[in-house]
Amino acid sequence: MDRESDFELVTQFLKGNEKAFNKLVANYQKNIYWHARRMVGNHLDADEVTQQVIIVLFKKLSTFKFNSSLKTWIFKITQTRCLNLIKKRKLKKIFNLEDSNVSNMNSNEDIISNYDDKEKIERVNNLLQKIPEKQREVFIFRHFDELSYEEISEITGKSVGGLKANYYHASKKIFGLMNDEE
């Protein structure tokens, strides 16, 4: 998604062309979903985050001024929603309150039906859940979303040096664990 086509789509949407919004969402929805799924660790929560992000986009796109790239703006919204969901989940755990999503986690609802693929994704997700959120977010942004350190810095507000340190720290843990499992 280049900046120009993003700009064109946003402009069209603001003029009332809803198809432009649908196209915009179609361009980014997989990035949003997979980022969320890796952050929160399951399909149901990722679905919740993805829907929330689409709603925010619909309501707040008119305030976007292209001072940053649309991609980093969308990732910022996605990441904020993921962290909020994780925090809420933690609080519920503190209060010993059952999360309705957690109770449904064993359900078969998923967009991956192939057993091997599901196992592969779950294996990586389990490893991701073993590292602290701050390291996880950098690892996901860099390794899976393939963002540059500058883009991650724009999203998280952290220095490139700090992000690199976190990324390599997380990578050593993740790939170390992966290596142990093999």
Next chain:
Amino acid sequence: MMKNNIELFIKYLEDDLSNGEKNAFEKRFDDDAEFQSEFYSFSKMYYSSKEEVEIDERYFTTLIPKARKRAEQSKSSVYMKFAYLLPIIIIAMFITFSDKNENISDFELLLQNFTEDEYLKEDLLSSIYETESLSSLDNELLYEFYSDELNYDETVFEYLEEKIVSNEINNELLNQLSESEFNSIYDELTNKKNIIGER
């Protein structure tokens, strides 16, 4: 053994080495069979972890309609809340103005946003819903809501955590609550209301 070289391997694969480091890496790669083997194993693992899996593409066609439906439902519930709020706002305005409270400008700002920004309205309405007195609204919190909607929940959670640490929230009591009660408390906490005292 591989663990010691993970950072080096990633830096090489992601082109994050200086020219000197890259040359040294390639020389070692040519001279050291074990290093070469480790690098091949790591590369396989690295790229394999990125591989896309087969997914049900139909899911992505349902996202916009689902989100739209939710947005519409949420909009109608906001109007319901707003109906409740109107008398509270009028009374609060009266108290605020008659007390010549310093929060007048905050409140005006808030009202302006009610009319200008649907999304912000939705979030702020739930915050103000059961506020005992608008003059008790925390300026800093309000400005955070106003200046950055994206971090709204962040602020709420920080506040909530603070209350838990300071023991103002009784965990034993909360353990017995249902999810809907929890959500109701969560909403109330956004208003800085001492819910435990009320129960």
